[in-house]
Amino acid sequence: MSTFIFDCPSCSAKNSTFDVDSIHGIESSHYTDWDLFSICRACSKSMVITAKVKSEIYNSLYVHDLTIAASTKRVREQIIDVVDRDEFHLNRAFESFIYSPVHVGQITPPEYLPEKVKEIFNEATKCLSLNCFNAAGAMFRLCLDIVTKDIVQKNEALAPTRDDKKSIHTRLIWIFKHNLLNNALEDLSRCIKDDGNDGAHDGNLTKTEADDLLDFTYELLEQVYTQPERIRLAQIRRQERRKS
Numbered sequence: 001m002s003t004f005i006f007d008c009p010s011c012s013a014k015n016s017t018f019d020v021d022s023i024h025g026i027e028s029s030h031y032t033d034w035d036l037f038s039i040c041r042a043c044s045k046s047m048v049i050t051a052k053v054k055s056e057i058y059n060s061l062y063v064h065d066l067t068i069a070a071s072t073k074r075v076r077e078q079i080i081d082v083v084d085r086d087e088f089h090l091n092r093a094f095e096s097f098i099y100s101p102v103h104v105g106q107i108t109p110p111e112y113l114p115e116k117v118k119e120i121f122n123e124a125t126k127c128l129s130l131n132c133f134n135a136a137g138a139m140f141r142l143c144l145d146i147v148t149k150d151i152v153q154k155n156e157a158l159a160p161t162r163d164d165k166k167s168i169h170t171r172l173i174w175i176f177k178h179n180l181l182n183n184a185l186e187d188l189s190r191c192i193k194d195d196g197n198d199g200a201h202d203g204n205l206t207k208t209e210a211d212d213l214l215d216f217t218y219e220l221l222e223q224v225y226t227q228p229e230r231i232r233l234a235q236i237r238r239q240e241r242r243k244s
């Protein structure tokens with residue numbers, strides 16, 4: 001059984017040894033990120049700790065001659081082999097260990113988000129899964145604030161005015177006017193009300209309103225980040241097939 005050293009989030013033991021019972025590679029990370037189902041030797045509590053394969057290890061396992069899918073499959077198999085070894089110390093091959101509690105009903109974010117947007121989205125859906133609707137709403141709005149600012153900034157050539165840039169609401173009107181997003185999203189965007197102040201809400205967001213914000217944010221993020229990256233990766237695969 002392999003082990004790793006980590007400060008236990010349950011009993012607070014510093015540098016406690018954890019026994020790894022099983023591991024699960026996260027496919028959307030191309031197996032750089034792994035969930036380690038582990039047991040603390042100090043308190044015997046089981047928990048999921050997430051860790052990243054060190055980049056030098058990952059790069060040494062990745063076979064650049066293969067397609068991305070074939071190479072990440074090989075990475076996955078080799079990591080499972082390594083972890084299955086008796087008394088293997090995971091700290092040698094993994095880093096960035098974090099406690100990753102499972103929240104029932106928490107929604108997986110769209111793929112290929114920038115790290116900061118992904119963190120905020122995850123915080124929003126975590127709040128939603130705990131029925132904290134106002135906190136979830138504030139986090140979804142923060143996501144939308146970052147993304148709409150980014151879209152407007154990338155299209156400065158279209159001369160947005162100060163008023164266009166003022167709030168999420170005014171930015172969205174401007175974005176749809178210039179067809180910078182699929183117009184089918186416009187109807188969903190009505191969940192963003194013109195309250196003139198993106199940080200403020202009156203503290204009584206309902207589940208329905210929070211769910212509306214989730215749906216709109218999810219679809220917007222997919223369109224802005226996931227779809228272009230999927231197309232880019234498909235093009236790389238296409239080029240790789242032409243090479244061989």
Ligand SMILES: [Zn+2]
Binds near residue numbers: 009011013040042044
């Ligand atoms: Zn413990």
